[in-house]
Amino acid sequence: DTNFDLNEHPHTRQNILTGEWVLVSPHRTKRPWQGKVESLPADNRPEHDPACYLCAGNKRADGSKNPDYTTNFAFTNDYSALLPDTPVGEISIDGLLRAESQSGICRVIAFSPRHDLTLAELELTAINGIIQLWAEEFKALSENPSIKHIQIFENKGELMGCSNPHPHGQIWAQNSIPLEIHKETENQKKYFQVNGRSLLSDYLKVELKEQKRIVFENDSFVVLVPFWAVWPYETMIVSKRHVRSILEFTDKEQEDLADALKNITVRYDNLFQVSFPYSAGMHQMPVNDGNHAEWHWHMHFYPPLLRSATIKKFMVGYEMLGNPQRDITPEAAAETLRNLSEIHYKSINL
């Protein structure tokens, strides 16, 4: 039907990585909001906080003392959700109650000794150093043969359950393949077997041709709002080259990733002139699990804000029970992000 218009009519879009669909309701932005308005967390932190367990030289929960680090610092989470020494075992009661033990390692990465900064405000060399550290951690964890998947991520901001404003990320590595990775592996494999090219290589070609959802591009990476984005300002960083994990990046690609990370996080902060909350993380090939030639490295950003610094999108009733749903189109979100300054609002206000 020629009347069907993605900018106007409710529709569903398929996420080609998971195979799942999202409901898009473009007309629904006109809805007035009388619901929850979030309070903004304080944004006047000191450069060093004596009470912060991530700041250099301070005490941690396990009694140990952080080194006087000057760039970044990784350690094993004092409250790990996964533990290395879990006894192996499984339970099945009539196939209806099924459980399997799970072991793993949880790491914390302090991004900077500066308590008052975030990724968006760090220098490119500092971001490059974090990427370097992520690669080292990925390598070391993958050398443990019981580890099958390594999730590198960051929860930024109170709204995203971050319990300490000191800039930091986490790594959860475990002995099985989590749900989202399982789905993305299936769909990438299916495509790769038929086409001999990675799913995201071909997807990038279409996106670069259409240009509608591109936010930023450099020699090695594209930052875009996926056609199937669920969160209002969700983005994805995709490597132009088909690489399976962070270990395959060249030095130039590492530098370009730092540039892309800085670019999107600065735009995010500029959107509502606030330190923009999100959960972000890389999706990479499983480890100790064969070749996985189908896997194409990418990084997802899932930010909750919808209308302003204090009004978020709620993924609740219909979304939890039925189907993810969004109110603004990915094209509109991309245009907004594309038109934002690449210079951080705080460095202008100085």
Add this chain to the structure above:
Amino acid sequence: DTNFDLNEHPHTRQNILTGEWVLVSPHRTKRPWQGKVESLPADNRPEHDPACYLCAGNKRADGSKNPDYTTNFAFTNDYSALLPDTPVGEISIDGLLRAESQSGICRVIAFSPRHDLTLAELELTAINGIIQLWAEEFKALSENPSIKHIQIFENKGELMGCSNPHPHGQIWAQNSIPLEIHKETENQKKYFQVNGRSLLSDYLKVELKEQKRIVFENDSFVVLVPFWAVWPYETMIVSKRHVRSILEFTDKEQEDLADALKNITVRYDNLFQVSFPYSAGMHQMPVNDGNHAEWHWHMHFYPPLLRSATIKKFMVGYEMLGNPQRDITPEAAAETLRNLSEIHYKSINL
């Protein structure tokens, strides 16, 4: 391995309705919390609020006036995410950008003319009246041959994106089958074809035998914390009889459902002595889509609170990128809920 203990060791559990697994970290409750503490919404509402678009006799966004209803009241959402007259159409660019138009109807159900009450505080006869209305709405919507699925749900509380504290629920009916229903249909069908009994009938037998996760039971319904619950105090109401939708309930079953609804919502409010936020909704057979003999009616409650009235569980980084994760065991949650009073705390404080 005989050392593997569900109460102690990190493990995964399978959701037999969706086929997906949840990561359970029983030891993680010891983690201190320095993150977001929610503010409590005001709990001193008038019986009638002249500014509320759901109160009897008041004006709505579309200019119409609510009737002077005395029990409950249904109308079409003034800001529907789904619309009945969407042009049919689909798009596929190289199979990589895929979209389909979506049509449907969104309804709002005011549960009571009393602006100051919630389901937990309504009389059984009033709750029974709401169930009656849900059944009528379900029937009317299913008589529209283009409707394939009807999602009846409630978002309760600011924390769950509810934009008006007046007690109300919603219905989203649409021309396709949403993701969660699709998954539950697949798994129920597979089980029914092999065993000739519904998946949830057999699951209920195991749960009633074990008793560990049962919160409440009457002649027709069981309220339990599913073995695979994701949210800290997630529960499910399951009908003892294998019925596919609300339309098959006897009068006695309708009354027993009112009893079960009242029971669990009162316990929830008593847990932290606060009007307990949640998203809840029924899962029922798709409509205008064949017999669906495998389908077994149930209702999910997804409440976000974890530690107190102001500290919730965040489903963020690892959960969004990897796998759902929970900190307390379903057995511990069930025990807590089971030991709570069945009398609402507010009616005692009077």
